[in-house]
Amino acid sequence: MYPINNRWLGFELNILRRLKFTSIAIPFCGSANLDWYLKFWDKEVYSNDLSPSAAMISRAYVENGGETLRDEEIEQLLEGIYVPRNELRNPALNRYWSEVDSIWFDNLRERIDQLESPYARALAISHGLQVGEYARSFTPRTVGLRQPLSDIFRRSCRQQRRIINNGRLNQTTSLDGLDFIQGLQADALFVRFPGPGGLASWSQRADEWREVWVGRDATAWDQLVKTRHGRLGDRVLSKERYLDLITQFLGHARSIPTWAISHTEDGFLATGELAARLGRLRRIETIYHKDFSEFVGGRNTYLLVAR
Numbered sequence: 333m334y335p336i337n338n339r340w341l342g343f344e345l346n347i348l349r350r351l352k353f354t355s356i357a358i359p360f361c362g363s364a365n366l367d368w369y370l371k372f373w374d375k376e377v378y379s380n381d382l383s384p385s386a387a388m389i390s391r392a393y394v395e396n397g398g399e400t401l402r403d404e405e406i407e408q409l410l411e412g413i414y415v416p417r418n419e420l421r422n423p424a425l426n427r428y429w430s431e432v433d434s435i436w437f438d439n440l441r442e443r444i445d446q447l448e449s450p451y452a453r454a455l456a457i458s459h460g461l462q463v464g465e466y467a468r469s470f471t472p473r474t475v476g477l478r479q480p481l482s483d484i485f486r487r488s489c490r491q492q493r494r495i496i497n498n499g500r501l502n503q504t505t506s507l508d509g510l511d512f513i514q515g516l517q518a519d520a521l522f523v524r525f526p527g528p529g530g531l532a533s534w535s536q537r538a539d540e541w542r543e544v545w546v547g548r549d550a551t552a553w554d555q556l557v558k559t560r561h562g563r564l565g566d567r568v569l570s571k572e573r574y575l576d577l578i579t580q581f582l583g584h585a586r587s588i589p590t591w592a593i594s595h596t597e598d599g600f601l602a603t604g605e606l607a608a609r610l611g612r613l614r615r616i617e618t619i620y621h622k623d624f625s626e627f628v629g630g631r632n633t634y635l636l637v638a639r
Contacts, residue, residue, distance in 0.1 A: 340633055341365050343622045344522075344594055347635045349373075351590060353519035355500075359509035359581075360524055364390035368493060376500035380512040382565065383556065385461060385542040387506035392454035395504040397497035399451040401459075406489055409447075409456060410482045413439045424550030428541040433467055436481050437545060457546055459488040464541060509564055513585050520590040525581075528574045528600050530567035531557045571601055575609045582613055591638040596624075596631050603634045614638040 344366060348356075355376040361367050367379040367390055379390040416435045420426070421442055425434040437460070444456045463484045470478050505512055513521070527533075540553030549555075560566040564581060568574040585591065591614065595606055607616055620635045 340594070340596070340622075340624070341369075343620075343633060344592075344635060345369055347620050347637070348520075348522065348592060351520060351592065351637065353590060355518040356520040356522055357513060357516050357518040357585075357588060358522050359512050360526060361390050361394075361504075362386055362524075364394050366522065367394045371496055371498045371500070371502065374498050374500065376518075377502045378505075378512075378516060378518055379503070380505045380507055380509065382506060382508055382559070383543065384506050384552075385457070385546040387504055388454045388457045388546060389461070390504040392451065392458040393493050393495060395502050396451040396454065396495055397502070398495055399449055399455075400492075400495055401452055401455050401489055405447060405452060405456075406486060409440060409443045410485060413443075413482060415439070422544070422548050422550070424544050425541075427544075428464075429467060433481065437464065440485075441545060441548060455489075455492070459485055459492070460545070461542060462488040464545065468541070508559070510581055510584060513581065513588075516585075516588070518588050520592060521585050521588045522592045522594070523581075524594040525578055526565040527598070528568040531560055531565050532567055571605065574601060575605070578606070579609060579613065582610070586613075589639060591636075593636045593638070594633065595636065596633045598631060603632075603636070607636060610636060610638055 348366075348370070353375065355378065356370060357378045357380075358367050359380050361379045361381045363386065364379055364381075367377050370377050371394065377394055379394045381387045381390065413436055414432065420434060420438045422438055425437050428434075429437060440456075440460055444453050444460070447453045447456060463481050466484050467478070467481060531539075543552040543556055544550060546552070564577050568577065582591065591610075593606075593610070595601075595603055597603060603619065607619065610616055616636055616638045618637045620637070622633045624631050624633055
């Protein structure tokens, strides 16, 4: 559920290409861009994110071995989609969209659950999330430029990421990262830890709508934030506490031979401080560095490889 800049993605892929592994565990997959690319390298990907919306994207493109939405399924989802009922099944949608748009999203979510295949459902949710981002990107001054939501949904289906079967048993789960990693057998671990501000520090209206729409529950975002208490993703005020949570997490990943840990300095935790703590658990083999100051205001990104 944690966003990634595409330039960081290129840096991370470049480093991972140098490592030898057949299977990889990714406990905080976010939009699953990295996970998806690794399929093209014939890697077996174990992808996870606590966020149901993020996990749905991963299920659609990482775990899915080739299914796609058929044209008749797309039209089944969209036919008469603006026809209102007596009331919304999920009234919380009115927080984020106009009444007419809320009807569209409410009907779409209900119809998605009627699709037979779990991968078809995951794909439809992924496209619905794309439409949601589109609908929320307009201001009162630009709303006149907006196209019909059903047209955007169809376009998202036509332009979706390529879905491939790489011959591996790729898996997607939606678990707490610590629960996901315990006992997991993989050759490599790639982790980008949640920031110390936690989920509660994110712009609520920018993120909560995804969980509310996917989960069909007005309290979905609040419940997600609440589950972070005392775990990674909770708000952490001290470096020592943050490092303790990271140490606890990696302690459960000892059986995984290679760790690749991506860290972007934002003024809270220096890479040297992270490396010193990791050194208590495992030898750090290499630290790769990329300066992104041209793009993100002076931030440096590092990728630490430990074995």
